[in-house]
Amino acid sequence: MTVTESHTPEPADPSEHAALAIDGLEMSYIVRGKPRKILRGVSFEVRPGEAYGLVGESGCGKSTTAYAALRYLPGNGVIDAGRVLSGGEELTAMSASQLREFRAQRASMVFQDPVQAVNPVLKIGTQVAEAFQVMGQSKSEARVSALAALERVRIAAPESVMERYPHQLSGGMLQRVVIAMGLACDPNLLVLDEPTTGLDATVEAEVLDLVRDLRSELNSAILLIAHNLGVIRTMCDRVGVMYAGRIVEEGTVAEVFDNPSHPYTKGLLNSIPRRGLRKTDRELFAIPGSAPPIGADLPFCTYIDRCPIATDICRSAVPPIVDRSDGHWTRCHHADRIGDVPEPDEVTVPYDIGTEQVIGVEGVSKTFRQRGHEVPALVGVDLGFAEGETLGLVGESGSGKSTLAKTMLGVHAPDEGGAITLRGRKMADKATSRVTESVRAISMVFQNPDSALNRAWTVRRILQRSVVKLTGIKGAAADKRVEEIAEAMQLSPRHLDMRPRQLSGGLKQRVAIARAFAGDPEVVVCDEPTSALDVSVQAAILNLLARLQNEERSSYMFISHDIGVVRYLADRIAVMYLGRIMEIGSTATMFDGTNHPYTEALLSAVPNVDGVAEDRIPLTGSIPSPANPPPGCVFHTRCHRAIAGLCEVTVPEMVELSPGHSIKCHLTVEQLQEPIDVDASIISAEAAALLD
């Protein structure tokens, strides 16, 4: 196979040379004896050296396509039609041993969750070496190769990593290990299925950087599956948008994202907050309805039921492929009418934030005791929530966001001296000793509605219980209140008598939000409420939260790792690191360029859907253990602007840069605004973190 053909004009028969060519692939899953269509004729190709992205909502067939690229079918999956080719060879016609040979020598796949993707009982070295052993190397050769592979993915202290078990490594390091295994055979084709979902933004950026670097080194073709459009934009050359088992639009990332030509693509792009969009500007576009279930009967345009510009022809003929520009096509009858897709509503009602502080977090610290050691999880946190205000809380995992939420809710009691206050009066520390008024003042929406809702109860009973417990309303009045709340959440009355498992993810989250509002709370703590949802569902939930806030005048503490979402919804943003607030300010000031170095690094790690990211500030290594925080400024071990002799000695005070915008840093505004050289030593920082 030649590798010089990347980005050059297509050869006469492209499928002979493509690293991956999928041709009219139709697949079904057999569920209770009946075939259910999942892929309805998927065709695309990935040329050598090219990175091709697949986007779409869950259930649209992205992962099935990814597996099909290595001909890995789930037990109940069958290929109905079509071919899968790699380097001109037909995978769909290979024998079992040829297929094993193909997987061992020429193709690799990296899965979503690195923690699950490695065998928990085997040492890392054994597992990486195995990838070389399948290629025919001896045990000792394979060990040498494994070490080299770990060095290639720039893992710190590879010899020591070889001897470790998976549970002793962080998620980011494990994903490097998995990538190292995937690259063992110098694959012609590397399939990445949501490789960074579930990782912190900073770790995500590191992994993406690694893949990008390796790509130029290896010249492998990459098929990247991601629901995060920003990741696709920064990583891929071309992208295919999938909907209900078909690719509906394909082209270069710039063409597709800047000039979408299918109503679905446009809907997806409008549903995410782009270009610094705020809730005060306009609503997010929530694609109406939901994706058709697997196996639905969709003879013509698959998007018809959700399409704002559909006409009769869409119900009677499969849409043709319409070329938009070179290599950019869309599968739509009305590609020329794409401009008719309505823009989301402008927000006309002004957002009104009160001045009085409703809930206060005053000098709250929380120290856990673990085997005789003191572990300070929160250190001197001060926050206030005004009526109708949203405070966004960001920071890597392990920064104390959830501990703060739990302390506010009274799951943990704060250390002596700290207090949670309601209109200036101190609440009891533990929820169990709080008076009803305090309990109902703070409520919570969790990340995963599946585990937050009682599966055995109907929605009505779930809501009723909260209403009765928190407001004391009983009987018919409680029933009425439940119906009112449900209506406010845009749940229809028939949903009330369903059980959570009968509802979609978005509807479940609405129920969870309804329950949080049952007691008419002052502050609703939202812990990653949309991170498990598809973007169009996320848009609907964010719109709902914004609208409810304006109507109910409640405040939010909105915890999220998605900076774009926080920016959209939050009025103020607080950045946490190692249990401390490092920076707090209004959303506008947070994005005007003067930030705490930690915030600066966090913001630069976000993959941007509107174009290639600027140079990322490496935030390497992992967050230090709270049990053993670094002396001086806790961030100095990872800071790209640290001043030797000062930052590791003296703890910085909170300094107010402008009214309401404060940071905990020794540097002056001028120093903070100096451009920095991003070429910091990645390995040394990571090695330091590993050897802790």
Place this chain on the structure above:
Amino acid sequence: MLAIVTLAFLLVIVTLIPNIAPGDPARKIAGGTASPERLIEVTESLGLRDSVATQLWKLVKSVGTLNFGDSFSVAKGEPVMSLVWTALGNSAKLVMLSLIVIVPLSILGGLITAYKKDTWIDRTIINVGIAFSAIPDFVAGVFLLAFLAVPVDFFKVQAAAPPGSSYLTQIQHLLLPVIAVLMVYFGYIARVTRAGTITALDSDYTRTAFMRGLSTPDVFRKHIARNALQPTVAVLGTQLGYLFGGMVALERVFGYQGVGNLILRAVDRADYPVLRAGVLAVAIIYMLATLSADLLVAYMNPRARQSLGDN
């Protein structure tokens, strides 16, 4: 650490047995017509006139010196320990032979049913296993006697071989009780293995292994076995302990002098020294079996090693 606490607790219970058991143990031993002087004498020799604390201390000493005195009624005048050792030896033969048969068969059954999940092979094996498990072992024993031992000379009615028999003859005699135990346990162990294997088969690391180009036997050997068999090992540990003392009925049916049978006779005849020593022996074996299973799981699973250190 936990084991010592368990042992101490057990010693107390075992000490209390004759003190709280209904009826007068002395009368049971000495017979209904014994004179009051004789009853006092027997009570004295049972040590039941001492305070419970003294009894406990004596028991601890017995455990330390492995000397529980002589049997009263089960085998009058014989040292208790020699009775217990003989019975333990017999039980060990039966249990070990059972394990040698059960473990490979049921694990194989579990692996096959998991790999062939929801096919007729899976359903047949699992349903037959459940059906057999539902039959009490002694009932199965009786059936085996009737349908195998009576018509086929190869199978023996008596589980105990005549003294001085070769190992092969001993095994031949033990075959029927082993088959009975197999019938009870196969379904259970196979289902535990099946569940563990299905979890391992569905896991991402198994998918990774397949995607790497490993063959199915290699994936099972290198990636699935150690993960899938952890629950099986844990269950086998507790069941091994149970098998030692719990096969009373089966031992009766086949006239086998195992520990279970010994304890039962000791209860019948109020032979408290034998009872105490027998119960303690079974308990200690149970603890050792569970402990070795835990250690084995810890060896298989690096994550379990840390939590084991906490005990």
